[in-house]
Amino acid sequence: MDSILIRAAGPLSGTIPISGAKNAALPLMIASMLTDEPVLLENMPRLADVEALTAILSNHGVDVQVRGKREGDSTTTGRRLEFRAKTIVDTTAPYELVRKMRASFWVIGPLLARCGVAKVSLPGGCAIGTRPIDLFIDGLEALGVEIDIDAGYVNAKAPAGGLKGGHFTFPKVSVGATHVMLMAASLANGQTVIENAAREPEVTDVAECLVSMGAKISGIGTSTLTIDGVSSLHGTTHSVLPDRIETGTFAACVAMTGGDVLLAGARPELLRNALDVLEATGTQVGYESDGLRISRSGDRIAPIDFTTEPFPGFPTDLQAQFMALATRADGVSTVKETIFENRFMHVQELARLGADISIDGQTATVTGVKRMSGAQVMATDLRASMSLVIAGLVADGETQVNRVYHLDRGFELLEEKLSGVGADIERVSGD
Numbered sequence: 001m002d003s004i005l006i007r008a009a010g011p012l013s014g015t016i017p018i019s020g021a022k023n024a025a026l027p028l029m030i031a032s033m034l035t036d037e038p039v040l041l042e043n044m045p046r047l048a049d050v051e052a053l054t055a056i057l058s059n060h061g062v063d064v065q066v067r068g069k070r071e072g073d074s075t076t077t078g079r080r081l082e083f084r085a086k087t088i089v090d091t092t093a094p095y096e097l098v099r100k101m102r103a104s105f106w107v108i109g110p111l112l113a114r115c116g117v118a119k120v121s122l123p124g125g126c127a128i129g130t131r132p133i134d135l136f137i138d139g140l141e142a143l144g145v146e147i148d149i150d151a152g153y154v155n156a157k158a159p160a161g162g163l164k165g166g167h168f169t170f171p172k173v174s175v176g177a178t179h180v181m182l183m184a185a186s187l188a189n190g191q192t193v194i195e196n197a198a199r200e201p202e203v204t205d206v207a208e209c210l211v212s213m214g215a216k217i218s219g220i221g222t223s224t225l226t227i228d229g230v231s232s233l234h235g236t237t238h239s240v241l242p243d244r245i246e247t248g249t250f251a252a253c254v255a256m257t258g259g260d261v262l263l264a265g266a267r268p269e270l271l272r273n274a275l276d277v278l279e280a281t282g283t284q285v286g287y288e289s290d291g292l293r294i295s296r297s298g299d300r301i302a303p304i305d306f307t308t309e310p311f312p313g314f315p316t317d318l319q320a321q322f323m324a325l326a327t328r329a330d331g332v333s334t335v336k337e338t339i340f341e342n343r344f345m346h347v348q349e350l351a352r353l354g355a356d357i358s359i360d361g362q363t364a365t366v367t368g369v370k371r372m373s374g375a376q377v378m379a380t381d382l383r384a385s386m387s388l389v390i391a392g393l394v395a396d397g398e399t400q401v402n403r404v405y406h407l408d409r410g411f412e413l414l415e416e417k418l419s420g421v422g423a424d425i426e427r428v429s430g431d
């Protein structure tokens with residue numbers, strides 16, 4: 001199994017191109033199942049999760065074609081992938097495929113909308129908590145769907161004549177369940193109103209793509225979405241928005257090492273809250289026409305306090321990376337995780353590098369240390385893995401991050417991007 005080796009190499013400088021957002025790319029791919037016409041997605045990141053979802057969609061009959069590069073495209077320019085779900089050949093999403101990626105459960109929305117039935121494996125738990133599906137079930141029931149759970153599968157059936165518009169208020173914000181409701185309601189009969197919907201920029205990106213496919217959605221970007229169902233959707237071309245989590249992650253890298261890096265293509269409005277926390281560490285954030293310039297000089301990283309919340313709050317997907325930054329702060333920081341239970345698995349790995357962190361329930365208290373030393377550590381989940389890379393950028397000696405398949409799920413060309421700005425990082429084959 002591959003691992004990543006990192007040695008401290010001083011301040012980072014140069015330019016890192018920001019990729020298309022994984023968390024938009026995946027639901028956009030799934031949304032392509034809502035029409036029998038081609039959906040061309042541009043700025044698609046090269047990620048293991050995109051490959052895995054491609055296999056899952058193929059199983060349902062979606063044809064996927066890689067479209068050619070255009071003049072001026074570089075190795076880091078996102079790919080252009082065309083998805084065409086001319087006919088849905090299978091309405092079952094089997095356990096072997098769904099267990100690999102929770103987001104593949106979301107095919108339940110288009111399957112119900114297009115075919116009226118879906119049999120989708122329960123996604124199961126994962127390293128960062130139990131991640132139930134109650135909100136999906138309650139939401140779909142509000143559209144008239146009958147649901148029965150049996151032998152590890154969700155069997156769902158739309159009413160005769162198709163999904164019915166309905167009114168649903170989420171008791172808790174869920175990104176995935178909002179995606180599914182948007183997709184299903186777009187092809188339902190009549191009007192659907194979703195309250196307390198997720199406002200994450202990736203939800204907005206998917207909603208905008210659906211509108212370009214002919215969906216009638218209002219309230220995009222707010223917590224109340226109104227969808228007037230249409231009888232069919234058509235093909236479109238849509239460019240995936242820049243990845244705010246990748247942006248915040250590389251910003252944390254620069255804050256950790258010091259230096260001056262342009263995050264090309266990054267959009268500040270996608271992560272205002274995280275940028276405010278970053279500035280509180282003493283890191284400068286420059287807003288430029290072609291991206292965000294992150295710079296820090298001098299030794300001191302000021303301590304920070306932050307709480308993860310649904311958008312526009314601080315994103316849970318940046319919690320581990322900012323905690324890594326806090327391990328070197330000049331003082332005590334507090335980090336509160338409110339989205340997922342058990343999302344502190346990186347703490348024990350950071351401790352192996354010399355971090356001083358204690359946990360009490362949902363809150364981690366991080367006492368900054370002057371020095372950390374490289375060690376072997378294990379990636380536990382996608383974002384947590386990056387916290388170990390960030391710590392490795394300043395730890396003495398060599399840090400070896402094992403189980404890097406987690407990183408490959410969500411960070412495109414990671415070693416290339418970081419070594420391009422002066423980091424000493426390489427991938428080694430583990431066999």
Ligand code: UD1
Nearest residue numbers: 023103131132133134135136173174175176177317339340
């Ligand atoms: C998405 C993101 C993930 C991010 C998360 C929160 C993708 C591919 N993944 O995950 O990177 O960390 O949003 O911003 O976009 N919940 C329930 N019942 C449900 C569904 C969810 O209780 O039926 C809970 C979850 O356990 C969690 C919270 O709601 O505690 C938020 O989860 P949700 O927003 O649904 O996360 P995902 O969509 O799975």
